[in-house]
Amino acid sequence: MLRPLPFRPVVLTLALLPASLGGQTALPIGSTTQGTLAEGEARFVYAAKEAGFLTVVVRAQAGEDLSLAILDEEGQTLADGLSDSDVGGDVGAEQLVVVLPGAGSVQIRVRSFMDDRGGFHIGGSFLASKLVASPPDPDGRPSRATELSVGATHEASLDSDAGDVADWYRIKVEKAGVLTVLTRTDEEGDLRLEVYAEGAYEEPEDSSDQDMDGVMGNESLTIDVDAGEVVLIRVLGGFLRQDSVSYRISSGLIAG
8 A cells, every 4th residue: 555655844954864865965945056967867855744745846057958856765756746847848947746645755856868967956845734644554665565475366455535545565586487467356446557676666667557358457567577586566546546446466477
C-alpha cells in the first residue's frame, strides 16, 4: 500500500536530515537562491514538519533547458512531482505544487538535458494544511515492500481515501529466465502495474495499464531476469482511480 512520505515545512539543518539526504543543499523557503548545475543536475532537500502543499519554482539564468522533479526520501517521484512544461514558452522555467501528507523529507532535483553547467534560481513556499494529512502507509516505500515468492498469489487492496494509493512488492528470482507478474480483480477498479530495478525508483523500467480482456484491474508484465536478481513491483490506481479496489497479484517464471 503506497503512501506518500510524511513531510513538513520548516527547513532543518543538514545535520538533522536523513543520512541519504545529507550533503545536499536545503531548499530556500520564502526566498530564492542561486544554484549551479554539475553534470546537468543539482539537488536540494526540504524537511517538512506537517502535512501541506509544497511549491517549488525554478528559473534558468542563461536559457538552459531545465526540468524539475520532487521525490521522497527513497527516490520515488511524488504524485504530480515532475515538470518539463516550459512555463510561458521558456524552456528554463519550471514550477510544481505537490502534496506532502505528513512530516518527512523530500528531494528536489533540477536537471538540464544538455549536461549544462549553467546556473539557475530556485525557491519554494510551504502551506501547512490538515486537509491533506494522512497516516503513513506500511508498504508504501520500496524498503517496506511485501516479499512475494515466485509462483505465490497474494491478496491485497488499495484505498485512496485512507491514503493507501499503491503497494510495493519484492520478488527475488533464484533462476534466470522470463518472469511474468500479473494482477486480477473481481470488481470494478482500475490498476496500473510497474516494475523497477532495485535502488532506482524515480521511473519504472516498464509498466502495464492495458486493461486486459476489458477488465481495468487486469494487468501483466513480462521481465527478463538473471539468477539472484531482485525485482521491485509497484501496484497503484490507474487513470480512473476508485476509492477502494481489491486485487490479487501473482508471478510465474519460465526458466531458461
